[in-house]
Amino acid sequence: xxxxxxxxxxxxxxxxxxxxxxxxxxxxxxxxxxxxxxxxxxxxxxxxxxxxxxxxxxxxxxxxxxxxxxxxxxxxxxxxxxxxxxxxxxxxxxxxxxxxxxxxxxxxxxxxxxxxxxxxxxxxxxxxxxxxxxxxxxxxxxxxxxxxxxxxxxxxxxxxxxxxxxxxxxxxxxxxxxxxxxxxxxxxxxxxxxxxxxxxxxxxxx
Amino acid sequence: xxxxxxxxxxxxxxxxxxxxxxxxxxxxxxxxxxxxxxxxxxxxxxxxxxxxxxxxxxxxxxxxxxxxxxxxxxxxxxxxxxxxxxxxxxxxxxxxxxxxxxxxxxxxxxxxxxxxxxxxxxxxxxxxxxxxxxxxxxxxxxxxxxxxxxxxxxxxxxxxxxxxxxxxxxxxxxxxxxxxxxxxxxxxxxxxxxxxxxxxxxxxxx
Numbered sequence: 001x002x003x004x005x006x007x008x009x010x011x012x013x014x015x016x017x018x019x020x021x022x023x024x025x026x027x028x029x030x031x032x033x034x035x036x037x038x039x040x041x042x043x044x045x046x047x048x049x050x051x052x053x054x055x056x057x058x059x060x061x062x063x064x065x066x067x068x069x070x071x072x073x074x075x076x077x078x079x080x081x082x083x084x085x086x087x088x089x090x091x092x093x094x095x096x097x098x099x100x101x102x103x104x105x106x107x108x109x110x111x112x113x114x115x116x117x118x119x120x121x122x123x124x125x126x127x128x129x130x131x132x133x134x135x136x137x138x139x140x141x142x143x144x145x146x147x148x149x150x151x152x153x154x155x156x157x158x159x160x161x162x163x164x165x166x167x168x169x170x171x172x173x174x175x176x177x178x179x180x181x182x183x184x185x186x187x188x189x190x191x192x193x194x195x196x197x198x199x200x201x202x203x204x205x206x
Numbered sequence: 207x208x209x210x211x212x213x214x215x216x217x218x219x220x221x222x223x224x225x226x227x228x229x230x231x232x233x234x235x236x237x238x239x240x241x242x243x244x245x246x247x248x249x250x251x252x253x254x255x256x257x258x259x260x261x262x263x264x265x266x267x268x269x270x271x272x273x274x275x276x277x278x279x280x281x282x283x284x285x286x287x288x289x290x291x292x293x294x295x296x297x298x299x300x301x302x303x304x305x306x307x308x309x310x311x312x313x314x315x316x317x318x319x320x321x322x323x324x325x326x327x328x329x330x331x332x333x334x335x336x337x338x339x340x341x342x343x344x345x346x347x348x349x350x351x352x353x354x355x356x357x358x359x360x361x362x363x364x365x366x367x368x369x370x371x372x373x374x375x376x377x378x379x380x381x382x383x384x385x386x387x388x389x390x391x392x393x394x395x396x397x398x399x400x401x402x403x404x405x406x407x408x409x410x411x412x
Binding site: 001002003004005006007008010011014015017018019020021025027028029030031032033034036038041042043044045046047048049050051052053054055063064065066070071072088089090092093096097099 | 207208209210211212213214216217220221223224225226227231233234235236237238239240242244247248249250251252253254255256257258259260261269270271272276277278294295296298299302303305
């Protein structure tokens with residue numbers, strides 16, 4: 001692409017560095033900003049820079065936080081004795097959006113994946129073990145993606161927690177709501193048969 | 207979506223204001239920036255703000271410019287006597303990218319579209335007429351999108367230029383390179399038959 005303005009070209013190049021944004025989309029976004037009021041673009045740029053400079057990670061659960069402790073850990077209305085172990089912040093947001101969970105989180109910052117060179121030491125696992133030893137924990141819920149890396153991570157952490165008496169669970173795997181049986185893979189269908197529920201429970205959950 | 211950080215939520219909302227970016231994509235972009243170095247995010251934010259604050263529009267052709275006159279108008283190697291009339295800056299970039307045009311531009315800033323409430327007075331048409339009266343112009347090339355609004359705009363401007371002896375042309379409409387005859391609409395196919403070229407010309411252009 002040939003630009004007749006260096007300022008425009010620089011801005012397009014910056015946007016094109018973002019994931020999933022090509023040069024053409026970047027140009028569209030920049031030309032949109034060019035049409036906005038100066039103060040609106042300044043606000044955009046300030047908020048983005050502030051986000052990166054001021055955001056912190058919760059010292060207890062490694063979720064994003066505006067201070068040292070995140071708003072979920074600081075909320076005394078939430079069940080502090082339940083820990084939901086997730087891979088990343090996006091998963092926290094997904095679970096929070098269901099409005100069905102009232103405990104705390106522990107963000108691992110990834111999952112064990114030897115092929116990608118990610119071992120247990122690079123993740124917030126030590127701090128999770130430490131947290132369980134220090135605090136009174138009633139239940140640990142694993143909410144990791146259902147794949148080999150997720151299962152490996154659950155297995156590894158569970159081994160480390162062998163001596164604790166805390167209840168350890170994992171979110172249910174099965175046929176997604178709205179999904180169709182005939183298109184489900186064998187593994188999912190087999191698991192959902194093994195872990196079948198009494199119909200009373202199912203109706204009660206509704 | 208439920209965020210546990212106000213800083214994060216604000217940044218996501220800012221990104222979600224951009225065209226074609228929903229909340230989920232905005233979150234993905236923000237979390238990407240969160241993983242980058244602080245100085246890189248500051249650079250992103252500075253370049254975007256600078257673009258909006260410092261970019262100017264060429265006083266002669268209304269293209270984007272870093273100064274009062276754009277780099278195309280200021281370039282003495284380009285044929286200043288040829289004016290290519292386009293709708294917007296994106297069209298300038300598209301034509302520049304072909305590297306086949308060596309004249310100047312005139313950016314209308316839109317096209318005449320009564321349904322959208324855009325009349326000739328909102329466009330840079332008066333300045334085009336004025337420019338043609340003041341400068342020596344050999345050719346005016348209309349490169350507008352081939353639709354009713356584009357044709358109306360060409361007709362309107364051409365009427366205004368009746369008294370000039372300048373050559374007025376429009377870019378060729380026809381079957382696009384790589385296109386297939388059987389899928390072309392009748393209008394395009396009919397026009398490409400009417401405006402057929404001697405084969406020598408066609409081969410010479412290759």
